[in-house]
Every structure is written in C-alpha cells, then in structure tokens.
Amino acid sequence: MKKITLLFVLILSYFAPEFIHAQVQDFENTAVGNIPTGWAKYQSQTDDPGFSVSDQTGIAHSGTHFMAHFATDIATESTSWVVSSGFYVGNAYEMSFFWRGKWSFSYNFSGVYISTTSGDPVANPNDFTLLEEFSPSNYPDTWLQWNEASYDLSQYQGQVVYVAFKYVGDNAHDFYIDDVNVGPMPYCNVPTNLEVAGNTNDHTTLDVTWTPVVGVNNYEIVWGAPGFDPNASGVSSAQVTGSSYTITGLQESTTYEVYIRSLCSSYNMSSWEGPGIATTAGPPPANDECDAAYQVIVNTDGSCTHVTHGSTAYATTSPQPDDVTGTPDNDVWFTFIAANDTEKISLLNVTAVVGSSTDMGMGLYDGSAGCSALTLVQDSDPNSMNVSGLTVGNVYYLRVYGWSSGPGAQTEFDVCVKNPPTPPANDLCDNASEIVNLPYSITENAEGATNNNGFITVCSNYSMNDGVWFSFVPMNDGTVDITVTPNNWDPELQVYSGTDCSSLSCVDHVDSGFNGDAESLSVNVTTATRYWINIGHYSGYTDGQEGVFDLLLTSNNVTLTTSENEIKGLKYYPNPVNNILNISAENNIHSLQIMDLSGKTIYSDVPEKNHYSVDFSSWKKGMYFVRLEVDNTSSAFKIIKK
Numbered sequence: 001m002k003k004i005t006l007l008f009v010l011i012l013s014y015f016a017p018e019f020i021h022a023q024v025q026d027f028e029n030t031a032v033g034n035i036p037t038g039w040a041k042y043q044s045q046t047d048d049p050g051f052s053v054s055d056q057t058g059i060a061h062s063g064t065h066f067m068a069h070f071a072t073d074i075a076t077e078s079t080s081w082v083v084s085s086g087f088y089v090g091n092a093y094e095m096s097f098f099w100r101g102k103w104s105f106s107y108n109f110s111g112v113y114i115s116t117t118s119g120d121p122v123a124n125p126n127d128f129t130l131l132e133e134f135s136p137s138n139y140p141d142t143w144l145q146w147n148e149a150s151y152d153l154s155q156y157q158g159q160v161v162y163v164a165f166k167y168v169g170d171n172a173h174d175f176y177i178d179d180v181n182v183g184p185m186p187y188c189n190v191p192t193n194l195e196v197a198g199n200t201n202d203h204t205t206l207d208v209t210w211t212p213v214v215g216v217n218n219y220e221i222v223w224g225a226p227g228f229d230p231n232a233s234g235v236s237s238a239q240v241t242g243s244s245y246t247i248t249g250l251q252e253s254t255t256y257e258v259y260i261r262s263l264c265s266s267y268n269m270s271s272w273e274g275p276g277i278a279t280t281a282g283p284p285p286a287n288d289e290c291d292a293a294y295q296v297i298v299n300t301d302g303s304c305t306h307v308t309h310g311s312t313a314y315a316t317t318s319p320q321p322d323d324v325t326g327t328p329d330n331d332v333w334f335t336f337i338a339a340n341d342t343e344k345i346s347l348l349n350v351t352a353v354v355g356s357s358t359d360m361g362m363g364l365y366d367g368s369a370g371c372s373a374l375t376l377v378q379d380s381d382p383n384s385m386n387v388s389g390l391t392v393g394n395v396y397y398l399r400v401y402g403w404s405s406g407p408g409a410q411t412e413f414d415v416c417v418k419n420p421p422t423p424p425a426n427d428l429c430d431n432a433s434e435i436v437n438l439p440y441s442i443t444e445n446a447e448g449a450t451n452n453n454g455f456i457t458v459c460s461n462y463s464m465n466d467g468v469w470f471s472f473v474p475m476n477d478g479t480v481d482i483t484v485t486p487n488n489w490d491p492e493l494q495v496y497s498g499t500d501c502s503s504l505s506c507v508d509h510v511d512s513g514f515n516g517d518a519e520s521l522s523v524n525v526t527t528a529t530r531y532w533i534n535i536g537h538y539s540g541y542t543d544g545q546e547g548v549f550d551l552l553l554t555s556n557n558v559t560l561t562t563s564e565n566e567i568k569g570l571k572y573y574p575n576p577v578n579n580i581l582n583i584s585a586e587n588n589i590h591s592l593q594i595m596d597l598s599g600k601t602i603y604s605d606v607p608e609k610n611h612y613s614v615d616f617s618s619w620k621k622g623m624y625f626v627r628l629e630v631d632n633t634s635s636a637f638k639i640i641k642k
Contacts, residue, residue: 467536
C-alpha cells in the first residue's frame with residue numbers, strides 16, 4: 001500500500017513562508033529523477049548526475065520512492081550535495097531519517113551535515129557541520145537493511161536550519177536516503193514488569209527480565225546498593241537489547257537495586273523503571289552433599305549437650321533419589337555412628353533465615369555402603385523422630401531439608417542425636433497421673449513417651465501416639481476446661497471416660513493448631529465418673545515426638561475426689577479453720593501441698609509422720625486445696641479459711 005505522506009507546515013509570522021516548522025519528507029510526491037521542491041543539489045563534476053529520487057522495486061524504506069546517489073562512472077572524483085529547504089526548530093525537536101549504503105571495493109565518502117546560516121555548501125562550505133559519516137568500516141553490510149539515524153536539535157531551538165547529504169566518489173558506492181523527519185521528539189515509553197532474581201548456580205549474578213516497549217530495541221540498566229541514585233555519575237550500567245540481561249561480577253549474598261529505561265535514541269530516553277530488588281545467592285553450605293556430611297556426636301546420656309549446627313540457606317539439590325517425605329531440593333547432610341539400637345534425632349532451635357518457613361523434613365539412611373548406595377531407614381516431617389532397629393557402630397547419614405517444594409525452608413538449626421530418654425512415669429494409661437484438685441497446673445516433659453503400639457484409636461483415626469496420661473474423678477456434675485500449651489511441638493488433646501484403661505470411651509478430642517499452638521477443650525463431666533486425659537503428638541508414626549508442655553485444668557463448678565484411692569484413717573479438722581488445721585492418717589504422710597484457687601502452691605512439706613498441723617492464721621479468707629500422699633496413695637480435700 002502506498003504510504004500516506006505526513007506534512008506538518010506551521011508558519012511563524014516573522015519567518016519567510018519557505019521556513020517550515022516540521023516536516024516528513026518521504027519523497028513519494030517527488031517525480032523520479034527530481035528532488036523535492038525547495039531542496040537544492042550541487043555537483044563538482046558535470047558528468048555527475050547527483051542525488052535524485054528513484055523508485056527501484058523493493059528498495060524504499062516505505063512506499064516506493066527514495067532519494068539516492070548511485071555509483072556512476074565519473075571521469076574524475078566528484079562531490080555531490082543535496083540540501084533541504086530551511087526549517088524552524090521548535091522545542092525538543094529532533095531530525096531522523098533512514099539510510100542504507102552499497103559498498104564496493106572502493107569507498108570515498110557519504111555523510112549528513114547541518115547549517116544555520118546558509119543552504120549552499122559550495123559557496124559557504126564552513127557553514128556546514130558534519131553530524132555523521134556513513135562508512136563501510138562503521139556500518140558493514142548495510143546494503144541488506146535500512147538504518148535509522150537521529151540527532152538532537154535542542155541546541156538549535158528557535159533557529160532555521162538546513163540539512164545536507166554529501167556523496168564523494170567516482171563509481172565507488174551507492175548512498176540511499178528515505179523518510180527524513182524533522183519535528184518534536186516522540187515520547188519514549190517506559191519498559192514494564194521489571195523482575196530481578198538471584199541465580200542459584202552463580203552466586204555473583206542477578207538475572208533481569210522486563211517487558212520491552214514496542215519499537216524500542218535498546219535499554220539501559222543500572223544497579224547499585226539499596227538507595228543509590230540511578231542518575232548519579234559513575235554508577236554501574238550496561239546498554240542492552242532484547243528483554244533480559246544477566247548482571248555479573250557482583251558480591252555473594254548481597255542485596256542490590258536495579259533500574260531500567262528505554263533508549264529511544266542516544267538523547268531521547270524514558271524515565272526509570274524500578275527499583276527491582278534482589279539478593280545474590282550465597283555459596284552452598286559445606287555439607288551441601290552427602291560425601292561432605294558434618295559429623296554429629298551422639299549423646300549417650302539422653303541429653304542434648306552435644307549438638308551440630310546446620311543451615312539450608314543456599315543449599316542445592318543432591319543427586320540422591322527423592323525418597324523422603326516432602327521435597328528435598330535444598331538438603332544438607334550429617335552423619336553419626338549409632339551408639340544404641342534406638343536413637344532419638346531432633347532438629348532444635350529452627351530459625352528462618354530466608355523467608356519465614358520453618359517447616360522441615362529429614363530422612364535417615366544406612367550409610368554402610370557409602371553415599372552412592374544409601375538405604376532409607378526412616379523419614380520424618382516432625383522435627384524429631386525415634387529410630388529403632390539400628391546397628392550399634394554402624395554409620396548413618398541424616399538428610400535435612402525444607403519440607404515444601406521450591407526454595408522451601410531456608411533455615412538455621414541444631415541437630416541432636418541421643419540415646420532415647422526413659423519414658424515418663426505416666427507414659428502408660430495404667431500409670432496416669434492423678435489430678436485431685438482444681439484448678440490444676442503443671443509443666444511436664446513428655447519427651448520419651450511411647451505410643452504403646454497404638455493403644456488408643458477410638459478418638460481419632462490418625463492419632464496413635466499415646467503420649468502421657470492424666471486422670472480425675474469429679475465430685476459433682478459440671479464443666480472442666482482443659483488447655484495444653486506445647487513448647488515447639490504439635491500435640492493432640494484427647495479425653496476419655498471409663499472405669500479403667502481397658503474400657504475407655506471417647507468423650508472429645510482436638511487437634512486444631514500447628515507446631516507450638518495450644519489446644520483446648522471444655523468437657524461436660526458427670527459425678528463419680530472417671531475421666532482420662534491423653535496428651536500426645538498428633539501423628540503416631542514414631543515414638544518420642546513429644547516434648548515439654550503446660551497443662552491447665554480449671555472449673556467454675558466442679559471439685560474432684562479420689563474415691564478409688566482413699567487414704568486409710570485420713571482425718572482433718574476443724575473445717576472451716578481459723579488458725580491450726582490438724583491432719584492425721586493411719587500411716588506416715590509422705591508429702592503435703594496446699595494450693596490457692598489459682599492452683600498456685602503456697603505451702604509444701606514432707607512430714608514423714610502420721611499427725612501434722614498447719615498454721616492458717618496468716619492466710620486470707622477463702623477456699624484452699626490440700627493434697628496428701630500416703631503410701632503411694634493421693635487424696636485431696638477443700639478447706640475453708642474463716
């Protein structure tokens with residue numbers, strides 16, 4: 001389709017009519033063999049045909065016409081000029097045009113000039129300033145493409161200028177010109193969707209991508225420390241093409257800001273897009289691979305005196321198979337020699353370094369055949385696991401990683417391997433701790449609790465780790481509120497009723513929180529019915545996943561009794577009491593505790609005699625709870641202080 005010629009003609013009243021304010025000369029309205037009206041051409045040799053408009057098929061940058069000086073057999077080297085009519089330069093004007101050259105074995109000269117004083121380069125050659133030469137050394141192979149040239153005319157604002165194209169030769173080469181445009185600079189659009197990311201394979205690079213502007217090929221990228229000025233001199237920068245760039249030579253584990261802008265020309269650029277902010281990756285941990293695993297000392301006394309520090313920050317995927325729970329794409333490795341056929345492995349002090357996730361996973365492998373032939377023994381999503389069936393003296397490898405896919409948990413942590421502790425005294429239902437008064441408050445360490453081979457299944461299909469046990473008998477109907485607050489583990493709270501551990505019925509259970517979250521139940525209780533509280537890790541995969549927790553039982557309307565464990569010959573008087581409370585039993589009283597309504601112990605002793613007196617005279621009026629133990633039998637009662 002023939003292009004539409006765009007011609008803006010704005011005449012100032014104080015300029016001659018031939019001085020136009022803006023023009024686009026595409027040569028479409030000029031006859032072949034001529035030059036545009038108002039333009040002039042000059043040749044130093046009479047046999048030089050000079051510049052003229054041509055319409056060779058498929059050559060024009062747009063439309064069908066273009067202006068050219070063709071290689072012509074001239075007897076003597078000739079200089080040819082073609083000069084535009086004068087035009088007025090307004091605010092923020094530029095001149096642009098497209099050109100192409102056909103180079104032969106010989107080249108003389110092709111270029112563009114500008115003048116503010118005359119339109120005759122022959123009579124006044126010093127009036128014309130060279131803007132650019134177009135030579136084969138600067139622009140090789142330009143015959144295959146049109147090249148755009150553009151120049152900032154801001155320094156000529158308010159003046160009339162002439163543009164001249166010059167050719168020197170004697171059958172040396174061809175020089176073509178099309179779409180000469182003089183007018184306001186076009187708006188330079190800003191690139192969008194700037195993204196900057198660290199490269200995990202090269203810790204000194206950042207990968208930069210953006211959405212390019214249509215019609216813009218060149219961009220400038222600058223980078224520096226957070227808060228730097230992209231317009232300041234001396235900043236790190238690069239001029240690039242396309243829609244992506246990799247910044248190299250950066251510092252590891254360092255945060256940078258990155259800006260980008262469009263370069264519509266050497267003088268016309270957009271505003272900055274940014275900053276994009278990213279941190280270069282750090283080097284992987286020294287124990288990133290199995291064959292560089294950190295040695296872990298096994299604690300044989302059941303403590304965590306010896307721990308080994310680790311981090312998954314910047315860890316990479318190992319070549320070992322993905323045969324564990326979660327996604328081990330940032331795994332690190334540890335090794336130990338088993339000191340017992342059962343070991344407890346724990347991740348302690350897990351702290352987020354990159355991101356906020358602390359969800360970890362781990363897998364234990366038999367390493368007797370080396371890192372290239374590991375055999376999975378057990379894996380775990382929780383941060384601790386008891387592993388049995390180990391061979392004492394054998395080498396094992398521990399794989400630790402962020403459980404989720406992607407970068408996962410970038411964390412620091414401590415690894416503890418120890419011989420498992422002795423199970424708590426109330427590990428079994430038959431050995432449940434008796435609660436004899438409300439409110440009841442205790443801090444207990446359930447570490448080492450077993451799952452008793454999945455003893456309890458009636459409250460929850462998936463909770464088979466029985467943990468530890470408590471029991472109580474209410475003296476009246478009412479409601480008991482129970483709260484378990486764990487220290488960095490995930491408990492399930494279950495309540496049963498039944499005369500003994502062989503006939504339990506589920507009353508209620510809860511597992512609504514996550515690691516470290518409290519669990520609570522409000523239980524309606526019936527007089528003289530025995531209730532059993534079970535507190536264990538929510539998952540029953542392995543023993544020993546429990547830890548320290550706080551247990552609190554409160555009630556506004558229930559008191560407790562130990563009807564099944566009465567102390568023989570127990571007597572206490574007077575009640576209410578003013579001053580001295582007398583307590584006696586058939587056998588010696590081994591321990592005595594007095595608590596206020598909040599559950600706080602305000603008095604305790606080890607009498608080791610069968611008659612004992614307590615002075616209440618200095619205490620406030622109200623209700624108190626007295627708890628006794630005689631011959632492994634506990635009992636509790638209420639005393640009113642007048």
